[in-house]
Amino acid sequence: xxxxxxxxxxxxxxxxxxxxxxKTFEPDIEHAEKPYYNLMMFPYPSAEGLHVGxxxxxxxxDLHARFMRAQGYDVFEPMGFDAFGIHxxxxxxxxxxxxxxxxxxxxxxxxxxxxxxxNMYDWSHAVETTDPAYYKWTQWIFIQxxxxxxxxxxxxxxxxxxxxxxxxxxxxxxxxxxxxxxxxVEQRNMRQWFFKITAYAQQLLDxxxxxxxxxxxxxxxxxxxxxxxxxxxxxxLAAYAEKLRVFTTRPDTLWxxxxxxxxxxxxxxxxxxxxxxxxxxQDYILEAGRKTAIEREDATREKTGVFTGAYAIxxxxxxxxxxxxxxxxxxxxxxxAIMAVPAHDTRDFEFATEFDLPIVRVISAGDDDTEMIEAxxxxxxMVNSGPFNGxxxxxxxxxxxxxxxxxxxxxxxxxxxLRDWCISRQRYWGPPIPMIHCKACGVVPVPEDQxxxxxxxxEDFKPDGSGKSPLARxxxxxxxxxxxxxxxxxxxxxxxxxxxxSAWYFFRYPxxxxxxxxxxxxxxxxxxxxxxxxxxNEHAVLHLMYTRFITMALHDMGLISFSEPFKIxxxxxxxxxxxxxxxxxxxxxxxxxxxxxxxxxxxxxTYLMFLxxxxxxxxxxxxxxxxVRRFYDRMWRYTRQTTFSDEPATNLGLLxxxxxxxxxxxxxxxxxxYNTAIARLMELLNGLQNQETHHREAIRQLLQLxxxxxxxxxxxxxVQSGGEGMICDAPWPIYDExxxxxxxxxxxxxxxxxxxxxxxxxxxxAQPDVEAAAFARERVQQWTNNKNIIKKIFIPNRLxxxxxxx
Ligand code: ANZ
Ligand code: ZN
Numbered sequence: 001x002x003x004x005x006x007x008x009x010x011x012x013x014x015x016x017x018x019x020x021x022x023k024t025f026e027p028d029i030e031h032a033e034k035p036y037y038n039l040m041m042f043p044y045p046s047a048e049g050l051h052v053g054x055x056x057x058x059x060x061x062d063l064h065a066r067f068m069r070a071q072g073y074d075v076f077e078p079m080g081f082d083a084f085g086i087h088x089x090x091x092x093x094x095x096x097x098x099x100x101x102x103x104x105x106x107x108x109x110x111x112x113x114x115x116x117x118x119n120m121y122d123w124s125h126a127v128e129t130t131d132p133a134y135y136k137w138t139q140w141i142f143i144q145x146x147x148x149x150x151x152x153x154x155x156x157x158x159x160x161x162x163x164x165x166x167x168x169x170x171x172x173x174x175x176x177x178x179x180x181x182x183x184x185v186e187q188r189n190m191r192q193w194f195f196k197i198t199a200y201a202q203q204l205l206d207x208x209x210x211x212x213x214x215x216x217x218x219x220x221x222x223x224x225x226x227x228x229x230x231x232x233x234x235x236x237l238a239a240y241a242e243k244l245r246v247f248t249t250r251p252d253t254l255w256x257x258x259x260x261x262x263x264x265x266x267x268x269x270x271x272x273x274x275x276x277x278x279x280x281x282q283d284y285i286l287e288a289g290r291k292t293a294i295e296r297e298d299a300t301r302e303k304t305g306v307f308t309g310a311y312a313i314x315x316x317x318x319x320x321x322x323x324x325x326x327x328x329x330x331x332x333x334x335x336x337a338i339m340a341v342p343a344h345d346t347r348d349f350e351f352a353t354e355f356d357l358p359i360v361r362v363i364s365a366g367d368d369d370t371e372m373i374e375a376x377x378x379x380x381x382m383v384n385s386g387p388f389n390g391x392x393x394x395x396x397x398x399x400x401x402x403x404x405x406x407x408x409x410x411x412x413x414x415x416x417x418l419r420d421w422c423i424s425r426q427r428y429w430g431p432p433i434p435m436i437h438c439k440a441c442g443v444v445p446v447p448e449d450q451x452x453x454x455x456x457x458x459e460d461f462k463p464d465g466s467g468k469s470p471l472a473r474x475x476x477x478x479x480x481x482x483x484x485x486x487x488x489x490x491x492x493x494x495x496x497x498x499x500x501x502s503a504w505y506f507f508r509y510p511x512x513x514x515x516x517x518x519x520x521x522x523x524x525x526x527x528x529x530x531x532x533x534x535x536x537n538e539h540a541v542l543h544l545m546y547t548r549f550i551t552m553a554l555h556d557m558g559l560i561s562f563s564e565p566f567k568i569x570x571x572x573x574x575x576x577x578x579x580x581x582x583x584x585x586x587x588x589x590x591x592x593x594x595x596x597x598x599x600x601x602x603x604x605x606t607y608l609m610f611l612x613x614x615x616x617x618x619x620x621x622x623x624x625x626x627x628v629r630r631f632y633d634r635m636w637r638y639t640r641q642t643t644f645s646d647e648p649a650t651n652l653g654l655l656x657x658x659x660x661x662x663x664x665x666x667x668x669x670x671x672x673x674y675n676t677a678i679a680r681l682m683e684l685l686n687g688l689q690n691q692e693t694h695h696r697e698a699i700r701q702l703l704q705l706x707x708x709x710x711x712x713x714x715x716x717x718x719v720q721s722g723g724e725g726m727i728c729d730a731p732w733p734i735y736d737e738x739x740x741x742x743x744x745x746x747x748x749x750x751x752x753x754x755x756x757x758x759x760x761x762x763x764x765x766a767q768p769d770v771e772a773a774a775f776a777r778e779r780v781q782q783w784t785n786n787k788n789i790i791k792k793i794f795i796p797n798r799l800x801x802x803x804x805x806x
Contacts, residue, residue: 004637004640004641005636006600006632006633006636006713008599008600008601008602008603008712008713009600011600011712011713011715011716012116012118012600012601012712014716015711015712015715015716016115016712019120019726022726023124024120024726024728025077025120025121025122026122026124026125027074027075027076027122028074029076029125029510029523029526029527030523032074032076032526033074034072034073034074035073035074035076035526035527036065036068036069036073036074036075036076036531036532037076037506037510037527037528037529037530037531037532038061038064038065038068038075038076038077038530038531038532039061039077039078039506039509039530039532039533039534039566040057040058040061040062040077040079040533040534040535041057041533041534041535041536041539041543042079042080042081042082042127042502042505043081043082043110044081044082044083044085044087044088045081045082045083045088045103045106045107045109045110046087046088046091046106047091047095047102047105047106048589048591049106049109049110049113049591049593050110050113050114050591050592051582051589051590051591051592052575052582052589052590052591052592052595052608052620053574053575053582053589055117055592055604055608056572056575056608056609056611056617057534057535057536057572058114058117058119059117059119059605059608059609060534060572060609060614060672060674061077061119061532061534061572062077062117062118062119062120062708063609063669063672063674063708063709064532064534064669064672065077065119065120066120066707066708066711066728067669067670067708067732068531068532069120069728069729070704070707070708070728070730070731070732071732072731075120076122076125076509076510076527077119077120077121077122078121078122078125078126078127078509078510078512079114079119079121079122079123079126080126080127080128080129080505080509081107081110081126081127081128081129081130082129082498082501082502082505083103083106083107083128083129083130084129084130084135084429084430084431084495084498084501085429085430085498085501086164086166086180086181086425086427086429086498087180087498088102088103088106088429089427089428089429089461090164090180090181092429092461093462098459098461099428099429099461100457103130107128111123111126113592113593116593116596116601117592117596117601117604117605118601118602118605118711118712120711120728124512124513125509125510125512125513126512127505127508127509127512129431129498129501129502129505132452132454132455133452133515134501134508135431135452135455135501136451136452137504137508137518137519138431138496138500138501138504139431139432139433139434139446139451139452139453139496140434140448140451140518141500141504141518141550141554142423142433142434142435142496142500143434143445143446143448143451144553144554144557144559145195145553146435146445147445148553148556148557149196150195150196150199150553151193151194151195151196151423152193152194152196153191153192153193153194153443154191154192154194155189155190155191155192156189156190156192156194156332156422157187157188157189157265157331157332158187158188158189158190158192158422159172159173159185159186159187159292159422160185160186160187160188160190161173161178161180161181161183161185161186162183162184162185162186162465163178163181163183164178164180164181164183164427164463165426165427165463165464165465166425166426166427166463167188167190167192167422167424167425167426168180168185168422169421169422169423169497169499169542172499172542173185176292176295184292185292186292187289187291187292188467190467192422192423192424192494193422193423193424193433193492193494194420194421194422194423195420195421195423195549196420197418197419197420197421197545197546197549198416198418198419198420200548200549200552200553201225201227201416201418202227202414202416203552203563204221204225204418204545204548204549204552205221205222205225205227207548207563207564208221208222210564211564211566211567211568211569212567212568212569213566213568213569213570214537214569214570214571214615216537216540216571217537217540217544217569217571220537220540220541221540221541221544221545224417224418224540224541224545225416225417225418226416226417226418227414227415227416227417228249228414228415228416228417229249229412229413229414230247230248230249230250230251230412230413230414230415231247231248231251231400231401231404231410231411231412231413232245232246232247232248232334232335232410232411232413233245233246233248233251233254233315233339233404233409233410234315234409234410235260235312235313235314235315235321235339236312236313236315237272237310237311237312237313237323238310238311238312238313238320239272239310239311240271240272242268242271244260244262244268244312244323244337245335245337246260246334246335246337246338246339247333247334247335247338247413247415248338248339250341250344250345250397251397251400251401251404251410252362252363252382252385252388252393252396252397252400253341253343253344253345253362253363253393254314254316254339254341254362254385254400255314255316255317255360255362255382255384255385255386255388256341256342256343256344256360256361256362256363256384256385257314257321257339257340257341258319258321258340258341258342258352258357258358258359258360259321259322259323259324259340259342259352259357259358260312260321260322260323260324260337260338260339260340261305261323261324261325261326261328261329261337261338261340261351262308262323262324262325262326262329262336262337263325263326263327263329263330263331263336263337264284264285264288264289264325264326264327264331265285265331265336266325266329266331266336266337268337269281269285269308269325272308272310272323273308273309273310274308274309274310275309276309277306277307277308277309280306280307281306281308281325283306284304284305284306284325285325287304288327291327296327296328296330297330299346299347301328302354303326303328303347303350303351303354304326304327305324305325305326305327305328305351305355306324306325306326307322307323307324307355308322308323308324308325310322310323311323314339315407315409315410316385316386316409317386322357324340324351324355326351328347328351332419333415333417334415340352340357341362342357342358342359342360342375343359343360343361343362343363343372343375343376344361344362344363344375344376344377345375345377346374346375346377348375349372349374349375359372360384361376361383361384362382362383362384362385363376363378363379363380363381363382363383363393364380364381364382364383365378365380366380366381368383379392379393379394380392380393381393382396387403388400421497421546421549422497423496423497423500424492424494424495424496424497425469425494425495425496425497425498426463426466426467426468426469426494427463427469427470427495428455428458428461428462428463428469428470428471428495429455429461429495430455430495430496430497430498430501431452431453431455431495431496431500431501432453432454432455432471432477432491432492432493432494432495432496433492433494433495433496434446434451434452434453434492435491435492436480436482436483436489436490436491436492437489437490437491437492438482438484438485438487438489439487439489440482440485440487441482441484441485441489443492444482444483444484444489445483446483447483450483453491455471455495456471456474456476456477458470458471458473458474460473468493469493469494469495471491471493471494471495472493477491477493478490478491478493479491499542499543499546500546502543502546502547503543503546503547503549503550504547504550504554506528506530506533506547506565507519507524507528507554510523510524510526510527510528511523511524521559521560524560525560525561528560528562528565529551529562529564529565529566529567530565530566530567531567531568532566532567532568532570533565533566533568533569533570534569534570534571534572535569535571535572536571536572536574537571540571544566544569547565547566548564548565550565551563551564551565570615570672571615572614572615572617573612573613573614573615573616573617573618574617575608575611575617575618575619575620576617576618576619576620577589577590577619577620582620590620592604595607595625599625599628599629600629600632600712600713601711601712602632602709602710602711602712602713602714603625603628603629603632603710604625605709605710606628606631606632606678606709606710607624607625607628609674609675609678609709610624610628610674610675610678611624611675612675613673613674613675614672614673614674614675615672618675628678631681631682631685632710632713634685634689635685635702635703635706635713635717636713636717638685638688638689638699639699639703639717639720639721640717640720642694642699643694644694644695644696644699644721645693645694645695645696646695646696647693647695648695648697649693649695649697649698651691651693652739653743653744653760654687654688654691654695654698655736655739656739656740656741656743656744656762656763657684657687657688657743658684658698658701658735659735659736659737659739659740659743660735660740660743660763661680661681661683661684661687661705662701662705662733662734662735663735663737663740664676664677664680665677665680665681665684665705666705666732666733666735668680669708674709677709678709681702681705681706681709684702684705685702688702696721696722699717699721700718700721700722700723701733703717703718703721703723703727704718704727704730704732704733705733707727707728711727711728714727715727715728718730741762743762743763744760744761744762744763745760745761745762745763745797745798746758746759746760747759747760747761747770747774747797747798747799747800748798748799748800749774749777749779749780749799749800749801749802750799750800750801750802751780751783751784751801751802751804752801752802752803752804753801753803756779756780756783757774757777757779757780759773759774759777761773763797764796764797767794767796770794770800771792771794771800774800774802780802783802783804784802784804786806787804787805787806788804788805788806789802789803789804790803790804790805791803
């Protein structure tokens with residue numbers, strides 16, 4: 001090794017081997033005294049390999065881990081692969097290979113790439129969701145949810161992707177398109193497996209107050225959970241004994257309900273429709289069935305509907321009101337029926353205008369004489385509202401509900417937008433749902449000692465759009481015996497949504513080597529909840545909601561003591577390339593390998609973190625990387641070629657510099673403000689190089705502060721400058737606030753633009769004090785005495801130019 005040159009390849013190889021040999025990054029899982037669980041969202045191992053967006057996210061998380069380790073924590077930083085799922089499967093189909101062959105190759109490649117980034121992963125606890133030893137427990141969790149009444153089958157309108165040939169969860173369609181392949185989704189009625197996440201709606205909402213997550217993520221979750229307070233009210237039918245129940249958030253507008261609307265799928269539609277209206281109603285239902293939930297919820301769409309011929313009675317004023325069917329009412333929310341209040345609800349107003357239905361104002365905004373040209377949805381004074389006339393709608397909302405309850409017409413009701421999680425997929429590449437269908441016994445879970453239900457190898461694994469998984473075509477998989485009666489039975493052939501694999505993986509890492517249990521209870525209590533979770537905000541309502549649900553369910557089963565999985569969640573920013581988010585679908589992905597080859601991991605890590613604030617992201621350009629490399633070359637030369645004094649530093653300027661930069665870097669690292677920390681490190685190196693006496697303790701302190709960013713070079717120079725052991729285990733430098741005030745900068749003093757003097761002053765001295773100090777100097781006085789001061793030009797921490805005349 002040429003000691004005078006920073007040979008990153010040799011140094012990386014040397015230390016990577018040492019760290020593996022010494023198990024440097026494998027905390028003592030059982031006995032660690034100060035456990036700190038640093039988790040990052042594990043990658044899906046795509047064929048293209050790691051892209052720099054992944055590296056950006058992972059390095060930022062690793063910096064936090066290294067920082068916490070330097071604070072004395074036993075940091076656990078595991079890594080794994082989210083390798084099941086439609087994404088992998090679709091890619092396998094596109095290149096005409098089998099996912100069972102593709103994925104292991106991808107994982108190998110990812111592992112190799114990840115090892116080069118210098119992140120301190122504990123590879124002894126890695127997990128792969130496609131490993132039967134892992135998905136055995138995914139299936140086990142399914143069974144526990146089933147036993148707890150949280151997994152059930154039902155026929156329901158579900159989101160269907162006609163390209164992926166499978167159902168999706170509601171969260172997995174964005175703006176009407178499949179989250180996986182971008183195809184417009186359809187609505188289908190199918191029998192599916194669901195997880196009862198709605199049982200936790202209130203807790204999912206309430207707990208948000210107690211966790212340290214970015215506000216953006218929390219509000220996305222709040223919106224998705226969508227809690228609404230209101231009432232359910234019964235409307236008697238004019239011609240039948242049955243009643244029509246509606247959900248409303250505005251019981252104060254009840255007197256203005258002039259018609260009712262049922263969702264096309266509502267169970268009463270057929271029964272109440274009069275014979276002369278049957279044909280029209282049936283035609284309309286067919287038409288509505290072709291629309292997706294997204295289209296139906298689109299408020300800008302023109303309203304359509306049909307009259308059923310039937311009437312209901314508004315229970316508060318006994319008026320007969322017509323019942324219509326329209327697709328703007330959804331079967332999946334509330335009761336699937338509404339009372340329409342056109343005067344105060346925009347959609348109802350449009351509908352009433354379209355079909356010439358009466359509009360009765362019941363909330364006054366003080367302009368009752370003017371004709372309504374749009375709905376008034378605000379609060380006001382109740383009018384035309386019987387006993388409530390003259391009262392404020394805001395206050396009466398609660399009173400109206402009390403009154404309804406007293407009269408037995410209605411009751412308080414809270415509704416959530418959140419839907420149960422549709423978990424079954426008619427695909428191949430996932431863990432089979434561990435259930436058995438028996439004609440005699442019904443649905444029976446696979447006995448736990450028979451897990452895993454191994455995903456059989458099926459050469460033709462492609463989905464066929466029949467609504468059944470490819471597993472249904474494998475006769476030997478399909479047919480089994482019932483664990484309860486021993487009779488012939490059929491296996492469930494759908495596989496689990498890949499989001500279930502990732503909904504619990506962080507429970508597995510500490511216990512990754514336990515074959516006999518899902519997770520070791522003691523290890524789990526020791527390491528979980530996760531101390532810091534970092535990942536993309538695109539998972540705000542998917543993965544992050546599912547993980548919270550699974551954690552709550554495991555808690556309520558008595559398996560764990562906590563009910564929130566992640567104490568802190570921070571979303572990293574995204575890397576932009578040529579103006580758009582770097583992503584495989586945009587084709588602007590950059591492979592990190594050539595950068596790692598040419599510049600080395602230290603430079604590449606630092607460069608990525610220098611691109612912008614970690615939590616906001618940045619624009620990936622190659623331009624700056626050589627500058628970062630020069631910084632490390634300079635660090636190398638300075639450390640190697642300088643004669644250092646072993647005396648403690650006493651120079652106040654040097655101490656101020658050292659302590660000041662230590663403070664700044666420490667605070668920046670704690671706040672994940674990595675880009676500014678790098679700037680401070682560069683200033684520190686400059687400052688040290690400018691000293692007259694070079695102290696060993698000062699350079700070693702710089703190496704430590706730079707250590708999280710550049711683990712290889714700092715480790716090598718640490719040893720070369722006399723350090724013992726691993727630099728990442730040396731306690732983090734402590735700064736003394738009282739020394740920082742002495743940090744100085746050099747001011748240039750110009751008279752009429754010519755440099756006449758220089759002086760040292762504390763950093764950030766205010767302009768009047770700088771001027772006072774300047775005018776106190778002999779040389780300045782020489783040039784300014786008996787002259788008129790015209791103006792003073794001041795550049796903080798750099799320069800004072802005095803313009804004089806005469
Ligand atoms: C009467 C009313 C009057 C309403 C008014 C609103 C304003 P959120 O806030 O989202 O919970 N609604 C109820 N069930 C529905 C369904 N299945 N499909 C479509 N709309 C439905 O919305 C609750 C309101 O949305 C309810 O309150 C109901 O209209 C409507 F001035 O009832 B409201
Ligand atoms: Zn049976």
